[in-house]
Amino acid sequence: MLRSMYAGISGMKGFQTKLDVVGNNIANVNTSGYKKARVSFQDMMSQTLSGAEGPTNTRGGVNPQQVGLGSQLGSIDNIHTQGNRQTTNRILDLALEGDGMFVLGKDLSYNAGNRASSGVDMQDTPLSFTRAGNFYLDDEGYVVNPDGLYLLGNVNPDGSKVDDYLGKIQIPQDAASFSIQGDGLVTYVNGSGNVQSAGQILLAKFSNPGGLQKTGSNLYQITNNAGVFTDDGNFDTIDDLVIPEENGSATIVSGALEMSNVDLAEEFTEMITAQRGFQANTRIITTSDEILQELVNLKR
Structure with a gap:
């Protein structure tokens, strides 16, 4: 199967978690003493197609060639800034x-x-x-x-x-x-x-x-x-x-x-980016599915 499909799945899971955190922040916008949370992501392990090579007397060096395998949750941080x-x-x-x-x-x-x-x-x-x-x-x-x-x-x-x-x-x-x-x-x-x-x-x-x-x-x-x-x-x-x-x-x-240190403008912006990121990852999956469908239809 295509690596892009599994990368899209990992992206969807991450943005689901981000939406959960954003939703909790918005729910506690009027909670006394509440400190907002923030989600960060990390890339997952990359598959190395070819390694790096140093320069020689006859040619220059070559950079490694790697294909990423998606994203993963990096951290959920509690931001302890002063509330209003x-x-x-x-x-x-x-x-x-x-x-x-x-x-x-x-x-x-x-x-x-x-x-x-x-x-x-x-x-x-x-x-x-x-x-x-x-x-x-x-x-x-x-x-x-x-x-x-x-x-x-x-x-x-x-x-x-x-x-x-x-x-x-x-x-x-x-x-x-x-x-x-x-x-x-x-x-x-x-x-x-x-x-x-x-x-x-x-x-x-x-x-x-x-x-x-x-x-x-x-x-x-x-x-x-x-x-x-x-x-x-x-x-x-x-x-x-x-x-x-x-x-x-x-x-x-x-x-x-x-009061809470949640900024509604910031949270709604994060919600929009999470929603669009989720949609983009679903598009990756549907596009990968169309490619697989073309491969299956090669033999008729």
Whole structure:
């Protein structure tokens, strides 16, 4: 059979995947904190008809002659560029301006010293990371995301002051008001009118955020290729997280949300090119089929 037919099939498969990715980007155009994906292709192995030859005393060199066998999926990249900021004027809507992600977990209250002695690797801890900053208060005053995961930060067990303790951030139910500053410091006014600290939101910063794995619900999990910023590569202590506005980390903007970084104009353009590419590859198959039909009709 003709090589062009199988090359066309490989092209169709690739553009199908590209359309899947583009469709998912468009579906999440209004998803808070969503990071768009991009597809890249690679050529497949080429069949060598003749190899290269170097020049001699009587003639020049000859280049190799190869026939490509189609294309294949190269990568699906998550593009972690900054999304547009949408003002909501809601205190618990938090947008990140810069690098970093919110740290979420279940009912976790880790003492930094105990964790360091146990040598816990970040990949063994039930932590999730997100750029979506739409948070809420549960019935006990803890700051949670829409799925009920706690927003983790630097707090003291009794919530009286910021201390070296990673845990859940809680706003007392009798608090008259509360606020969140750009450096993540959460303060509230108690019943006596005094300002107290509920803790400080910390961020996780990665050298390769594209290496994070999406798990749904705007959440990411760490992988071996994410490149977490730690001294020894392990998530052992609270020191492995970063304070907002320090060391190049993001600033927290209260009363706003970071929206998706999807550009509809770009996505529709990519959709058109994927559609035309798919059509062109189907034409290759039909043309190859016509040639085969002519060969079959040679003997009548």
